[in-house]
Amino acid sequence: MEQKTILITGASSGFGEAMARLFAASGYRLILVARRRERLENLQKELKTDVYIQQVDVTNRGAVENFFKELPENFRKIDVLINNAGLAVGLDLAQEASLDDWEAMIETNNKALVYCTRLALDNMKERNAGLIINIGSVAGSAPYPKGNVYGATKAFVRQFSRNLRADLAGTDIKVSVIEPGAAETEFSLVRFRGDAEKAAAVYKNTRALQAGDIAKAALWIIEQPLRVNIDAIEIMPIDQTYAGLVMVRKE
Numbered sequence: 001m002e003q004k005t006i007l008i009t010g011a012s013s014g015f016g017e018a019m020a021r022l023f024a025a026s027g028y029r030l031i032l033v034a035r036r037r038e039r040l041e042n043l044q045k046e047l048k049t050d051v052y053i054q055q056v057d058v059t060n061r062g063a064v065e066n067f068f069k070e071l072p073e074n075f076r077k078i079d080v081l082i083n084n085a086g087l088a089v090g091l092d093l094a095q096e097a098s099l100d101d102w103e104a105m106i107e108t109n110n111k112a113l114v115y116c117t118r119l120a121l122d123n124m125k126e127r128n129a130g131l132i133i134n135i136g137s138v139a140g141s142a143p144y145p146k147g148n149v150y151g152a153t154k155a156f157v158r159q160f161s162r163n164l165r166a167d168l169a170g171t172d173i174k175v176s177v178i179e180p181g182a183a184e185t186e187f188s189l190v191r192f193r194g195d196a197e198k199a200a201a202v203y204k205n206t207r208a209l210q211a212g213d214i215a216k217a218a219l220w221i222i223e224q225p226l227r228v229n230i231d232a233i234e235i236m237p238i239d240q241t242y243a244g245l246v247m248v249r250k251e
């Protein structure tokens, strides 16, 4: 059987890197994208499968368009797109947060995701085949203080995934969204701008998800028969759950 090709954005760490490892071990070919080229090069050397890497800032629409246009002939057929590149920047109340941080999240979690989706769909439409897995977050449906724009960008990811399903009705192109809770990756290090102590405190004395847990869920989605579309999977660590509603009381 022909080996499938999986394009992963944000493959240089966390979920993306874990997916690259698991998919390579499961016999898939890979296209790996991120800004940190050296990390991608190391992964390419390590993985025992065909891997094409490209340094792309997915927030740069022109760069994403060139990347898709210039894919080598033997990597043009994308069977699975994993829109994983994303980030939270800062953790501040809306009334105190920086517009630059908000913009960075919208650019990466939403604008870049729609660029990659639209361009991958050209090829999928031609072949009437393909699967898009978007990485959302429980923050997209469970509000929390200081989650403001991050949560809103992930609500966009969920609704965009569902609207894609509606548009693709009658085709053999599938769409899924995975919505993880707290997972120990570089996510908090990025959110707290490299403050390792603050990042470590997020996971201290708690059993957070590990990147491999999300990679396994993605592999399960990919390996479903054609008739099955997994619409959404929400995964939280055992030590995380929903909060109650807050009542503010004044004397």
Ligand SMILES: NC(=O)c1ccc[n+]([C@@H]2O[C@H](COP(=O)([O-])OP(=O)(O)OC[C@H]3O[C@@H](n4cnc5c(N)ncnc54)[C@H](OP(=O)(O)O)[C@@H]3O)[C@@H](O)[C@H]2O)c1
Pocket: 009, 010, 011, 012, 013, 014, 015, 016, 033, 034, 035, 036, 037, 056, 057, 058, 059, 084, 085, 086, 087, 088, 108, 135, 136, 137, 138, 179, 180, 181, 182, 183, 184, 185, 186, 187, 188, 190
């Ligand atoms: N960890 C969690 O608790 C959690 C929970 C729910 C959802 N998520 C979501 O899961 C996804 C992966 O996050 P993670 O936890 O694995 O964090 P991570 O370890 O920080 O990985 C994020 C990845 O995204 C890439 N990336 C960020 N901006 C990019 C850009 N402009 N262009 C290209 N690549 C870019 C990073 O690569 P470079 O820096 O090399 O570009 C990195 O490979 C994100 O969408 C995140 O919002 C995470």
